[in-house]
Amino acid sequence: MKLTVHKDTSGIHISVSGHMYVEDASQLREKALEALGNDGKNVVVDLSGLEYIDSSGMGVLISIHKRCVQRGGGVTIRGLHGTVQELFELTRLTKVFTIS
Structure with a gap:
């Protein structure tokens, strides 16, 4: 799994690619x-590069x-x-x- 996280004034942006298994979920x-x-x-x-996610993810x-x-916020999922x-x-x- 490849994971990138960055923060800016609009919030937190997370990009996940590859395969997410239980050991990756904790990361x-x-x-x-x-x-x-x-x-x-x-x-x-952004999950556009994610090929697999298990229940822990x-x-x-x-x-x-x-x-x-x-x-008072929320999570937006992109790239399903x-x-x-x-x-x-x-x-x-x-x-x-x-979902967007």
């Missing part, structure tokens, strides 16, 4: 929570979303495609996240 959680800090509330996650995205909502998009639709997470 995503750590980097995202570090970027969110005490005041972050908006996150954009989905769980991390949900926990990031929950933290953002508690702060293929099996990753099918998984989001099957689990109805397309109704939880803002």
Whole structure:
């Protein structure tokens, strides 16, 4: 998995590519929570390069979303495609996240 995280005035931008397994999910959680800090509330996650995500990766995205909502923000998911998009639709997470 390749992961990039950067923060600017509009929020946190995360890009994930490759395959996200349980060991990668903890890295995503750590980097995202570090970027969110005490005041972050908006996150954009680009999954256009992601080919596979397991349940632990989905769980991390949900926990990031929950933290953002508690702060009055949210998570936007971009670039859903293929099996990753099918998984989001099957689990109805397309109704939880803002999808663009």
